Amino acid sequence: MAKGGVGVALVDRIGAALNRTPGGIILTSVDALVDWSRGQSLWAFPMGTACCAMELIAASFSKFDFDRLGTFPRPDPRHTDVMILAGTITEKMKPSVKLLYDQMPDPKWVVAMGNCTVSGGIFYYDTYSVVRGADTFLPVDVYIAGCPPRPESLQDAIVQLRELVKQESIAPGNRRERKGNLPRVIAEGGDAQ
Amino acid sequence: MSPQHDLNYHLAQLTSDLDARISDHFEDVVIEISPLNLLQLAGELREIGFDRLGMVTAVDLGDEFEMVYRVTSRALSSSAFVKARIGRVDAHIASLCDVWPAANWQEREVWDLFGIDFVGHPDMRRILLPEEWPGWPLRKDYDDPNVIHRPDYI
Numbered sequence: 001m002a003k004g005g006v007g008v009a010l011v012d013r014i015g016a017a018l019n020r021t022p023g024g025i026i027l028t029s030v031d032a033l034v035d036w037s038r039g040q041s042l043w044a045f046p047m048g049t050a051c052c053a054m055e056l057i058a059a060s061f062s063k064f065d066f067d068r069l070g071t072f073p074r075p076d077p078r079h080t081d082v083m084i085l086a087g088t089i090t091e092k093m094k095p096s097v098k099l100l101y102d103q104m105p106d107p108k109w110v111v112a113m114g115n116c117t118v119s120g121g122i123f124y125y126d127t128y129s130v131v132r133g134a135d136t137f138l139p140v141d142v143y144i145a146g147c148p149p150r151p152e153s154l155q156d157a158i159v160q161l162r163e164l165v166k167q168e169s170i171a172p173g174n175r176r177e178r179k180g181n182l183p184r185v186i187a188e189g190g191d192a193q
Numbered sequence: 194m195s196p197q198h199d200l201n202y203h204l205a206q207l208t209s210d211l212d213a214r215i216s217d218h219f220e221d222v223v224i225e226i227s228p229l230n231l232l233q234l235a236g237e238l239r240e241i242g243f244d245r246l247g248m249v250t251a252v253d254l255g256d257e258f259e260m261v262y263r264v265t266s267r268a269l270s271s272s273a274f275v276k277a278r279i280g281r282v283d284a285h286i287a288s289l290c291d292v293w294p295a296a297n298w299q300e301r302e303v304w305d306l307f308g309i310d311f312v313g314h315p316d317m318r319r320i321l322l323p324e325e326w327p328g329w330p331l332r333k334d335y336d337d338p339n340v341i342h343r344p345d346y347i
Contacts, residue, residue: 092323125343128330129322132341 045080050087052114059151246293
């Protein structure tokens with residue numbers, strides 16, 4: 001949290017600042033405020049396509065409870081900020097995943113959870129029906145390795161994702177560049193491949 | 194007469210009537226039959242109490258396919274395999290949807306992965322793969338250019 005911890009530092013300073021300012025006025029940059037509020041409530045679209053979804057479900061219930069990170073699973077893509085891809089993506093499922101991603105409002109992020117969504121995993125070789133990695137058709141922001149990853153890994157991914165969110169700016173033309181040979185115009189109706 | 198005797202009697206009748214060959218595989222009866230008589234055999238099996246079709250699959254034997262059906266009977270506490278061999282070129286066999294409605298999706302799966310046409314099936318479409326998929330993946334000679342083969346050193 002030391003590097004780029006704008007949001008957390010902001011939270012820490014709010015109490016002290018309110019004490020100092022009886023009128024209740026706090027000055028901050030718009031970007032810091034917007035990124036902080038976005039990062040604190042990354043509602044998740046649980047795209048569970050295979051067994052990793054079990055860990056995703058476990059992570060969202062009381063024992064691990066990633067609701068305390070502000071990440072709340074919603075079954076509707078139009079309510080969500082981050083798509084968590086949990087499980088093997090088959091060629092037949094790919095159009096549906098892409099459609100659901102396109103239905104999410106901007107700004108949106110993608111977490112690839114588990115080896116199958118990262119690279120195809122054990123289905124990389126000698127398989128005719130499995131997509132070799134979600135980043136062949138979606139701009140993935142955070143990768144979680146594991147087969148399946150523990151719920152703690154998923155929570156760490158959300159924390160990592162917050163760091164990415166903090167790099168965003170709402171100014172036009174100032175959006176974070178996505179790394180790698182990823183498609184960038186999916187939301188505008190272009191064919192990703 | 195016990196149900197088991199009853200079953201043996203019926204199966205012996207079928208063997209002679211329909212030119213089938215009956216053998217035992219562990220506790221299951223295996224009935225091998227010509228594909229031409231399959232539909233009739235299925236009807237007879239349903240008549241004598243085999244009311245559930247549990248599995249439809251196929252085996253690629255290289256020069257021909259072997260269809261495998263597994264039927265079970267709650268009344269007779271018994272199960273049987275029905276096998277029929279069909280040619281590889283223009284592979285087709287009678288659909289059993291009229292006898293056991295459960296055959297519908299299972300035959301679609303065999304069509305999807307082996308390319309065996311079921312004559313008389315009400316809805317012969319692919320079920321697991323996308324409709325425009327090229328080829329039949331579970332055939333031994335299937336070669337998909339998109340498949341990456343595992344190298345020996347892994």
